[in-house]
Amino acid sequence: MEKNFQAVVVDNKEGNFSVETKHVFLEDLSSGEVVIKVHYSGVNYKDGLASTPDGKIVRSFPHIPGIDLAGIVVSSEDSRFKEGDPVIATSYEIGVSHSGGYSEYARIPADWIVPLPTGLSLKEAMIIGTAGFTTALSVQRLLDNGMKPENGPVLVTGATGGVGSFGVAMLSKLGFEVVASSGKKEAEDYLTSIGASSVIGREEVYNGKVKALDKQLWAGAIDPVGGESLAAIISKITYGGSVAVSGLTGGGAVPTSVFPFILRGVNLLGIDSVYCPMEKRRAIWERIANDLKPENLSAFVFKEISLKQLPEELPTILEGGITGRIIVSVE
Ligand code: NDP
Numbered sequence: 001m002e003k004n005f006q007a008v009v010v011d012n013k014e015g016n017f018s019v020e021t022k023h024v025f026l027e028d029l030s031s032g033e034v035v036i037k038v039h040y041s042g043v044n045y046k047d048g049l050a051s052t053p054d055g056k057i058v059r060s061f062p063h064i065p066g067i068d069l070a071g072i073v074v075s076s077e078d079s080r081f082k083e084g085d086p087v088i089a090t091s092y093e094i095g096v097s098h099s100g101g102y103s104e105y106a107r108i109p110a111d112w113i114v115p116l117p118t119g120l121s122l123k124e125a126m127i128i129g130t131a132g133f134t135t136a137l138s139v140q141r142l143l144d145n146g147m148k149p150e151n152g153p154v155l156v157t158g159a160t161g162g163v164g165s166f167g168v169a170m171l172s173k174l175g176f177e178v179v180a181s182s183g184k185k186e187a188e189d190y191l192t193s194i195g196a197s198s199v200i201g202r203e204e205v206y207n208g209k210v211k212a213l214d215k216q217l218w219a220g221a222i223d224p225v226g227g228e229s230l231a232a233i234i235s236k237i238t239y240g241g242s243v244a245v246s247g248l249t250g251g252g253a254v255p256t257s258v259f260p261f262i263l264r265g266v267n268l269l270g271i272d273s274v275y276c277p278m279e280k281r282r283a284i285w286e287r288i289a290n291d292l293k294p295e296n297l298s299a300f301v302f303k304e305i306s307l308k309q310l311p312e313e314l315p316t317i318l319e320g321g322i323t324g325r326i327i328v329s330v331e
Helices: 045-050 122-144 162-173 185-193 227-235 259-264 278-289 307-319
Strands: 004-013 016-025 034-043 068-076 086-090 105-108 113-115 154-156 178-182 198-201 218-223 237-245 267-270 301-306 325-329
Touching: 004 307, 016 307, 034 045, 034 086, 034 122, 034 307, 045 307, 068 105, 068 122, 086 122, 113 278, 122 162, 122 218, 122 237, 122 267, 122 278, 122 325, 154 162, 162 178, 162 218, 178 185, 185 198, 218 227, 227 237, 227 259, 237 259, 301 307, 307 325
Parallel strands: 154 178, 154 218, 178 198, 218 237, 237 267, 301 325
Antiparallel strands: 004 016, 034 068, 034 105, 034 325, 068 086, 086 113
């Protein structure tokens, strides 16, 4: 491997916040048993936060962000991996307190690495990324809690975003009638093309008021939006249905009441991708490579960019204007 290589470095020298592509050395990377030549990474909401001074994600500077990476093992001090293995590394401290995927090389603890499952390319794994992995976890939890296509339509919020887009595609692939909620009127064709049965505006989910119990509309929901909108969803879930909540693009406070839970047996399922145990993580990636894999993954790519383009592209994800996923080609 090269002595020095390119990486995106976030720094905060004497209060001067900067995001730049720079040359770094292997010693600049956090420690780990496995060195990986990164081929692809992606842009997640958390990566956007890591690139802004008020993001509260990065704890020490300088730092290389990128919570997702996929590549080929260059060297390994752990017997589970060897040179030439294709691997995925996401979650844990990667891109947060451990140097991440926005770099030509990454050094990662073996315990955090998943072998690339058969049926996925490195690029496809990063089109899916943490967003799609979180969706697959949500789908698994909903199925484990009894959600079935015959129970009725299911809702996916933030439907043009990473988690939401995969929610639409994966649930429709499993035979569910998917109602996609989006703030983007122009996205109807996209959402229908990836599997939505119908598309509704955000205001049809939450119109400024939350009733304790509302008309029962959806048998389940994948919700990366949170906030008041989540409270409205809970009040509209059918008897015994479930909501898998993974995000907070719409806010952190959820003004709900006990009534949907005690009168309709509604389940609120918390989804965390970061510390998902390794055994379950591998099983979920296997499902992603098989029955949950969307038909045409290239349809989810909003943009493919290089490391050099990242500093200017990173903040855009925080504006909520992206349809699908931005992926980063590091080759
Ligand atoms: P994206 O930015 O790709 O998508 C978010 C979508 O939410 C937007 O595209 C938009 O969709 C919608 N949205 C944006 N702002 C608002 C708003 N004010 N009110 C309602 N909807 C809004 O992000 P991701 O899909 O990658 O992540 C979504 C959330 O999930 C984030 O909060 C992220 O931190 C979290 N997350 C959590 C994980 C976990 O392990 N729990 C892992 C990964 C992500 P539209 O315009 O179609 O409505």
